[in-house]
Amino acid sequence: MTTIEVDEDEHGPWTVFRVQGELDLVTSPRIRRRVHDAVAGGRHDLMIDLTDVRFCDSSGVGVLIASRRLLRSCGGRLRLILPEERDDRRGHVDRVLSALGVRRLFDVYEDLPEALTGACRSAP
Numbered sequence: 123m124t125t126i127e128v129d130e131d132e133h134g135p136w137t138v139f140r141v142q143g144e145l146d147l148v149t150s151p152r153i154r155r156r157v158h159d160a161v162a163g164g165r166h167d168l169m170i171d172l173t174d175v176r177f178c179d180s181s182g183v184g185v186l187i188a189s190r191r192l193l194r195s196c197g198g199r200l201r202l203i204l205p206e207e208r209d210d211r212r213g214h215v216d217r218v219l220s221a222l223g224v225r226r227l228f229d230v231y232e233d234l235p236e237a238l239t240g241a242c243r244s245a246p
Contacts, residue, residue, distance in 0.1 A: 126149035126153070127143055128141050137160050137167065141172055145182030154189070161192060161196060161198070169201045177214065200229070202229065
């Protein structure tokens with residue numbers, strides 16, 4: 123069974139979603155809803171921490187792209203936290219985004235402290 127968990131924190135102007143599990147056709151609507159709810163609530167600076175996402179398909183990528191588009195349309199910002207590959211789990215989403223040629227669309231950070239300072243790592 124496909125599962126996903128989303129925890130939410132506030133860090134200054136940033137709303138941070140920590141996503142765990144699988145980001146796919148079944149679970150991606152939950153992420154889409156959370157992003158839309160944040161924007162509707164006036165929060166336009168969003169970070170999505172994908173460190174603990176162990177699987178991501180094209181539906182998940184579509185949600186990330188749609189989130190970027192939504193936030194840009196209201197003058198907001200989207201930052202992704204995607205650690206470099208360290209074991210079998212980490213780095214999966216980064217590899218998927220790179221393989222699809224859409225990684226360049228996102229501001230990508232290694233971890234939350236880096237994302238909060240805005241010191242973006244370069245694309246691979």
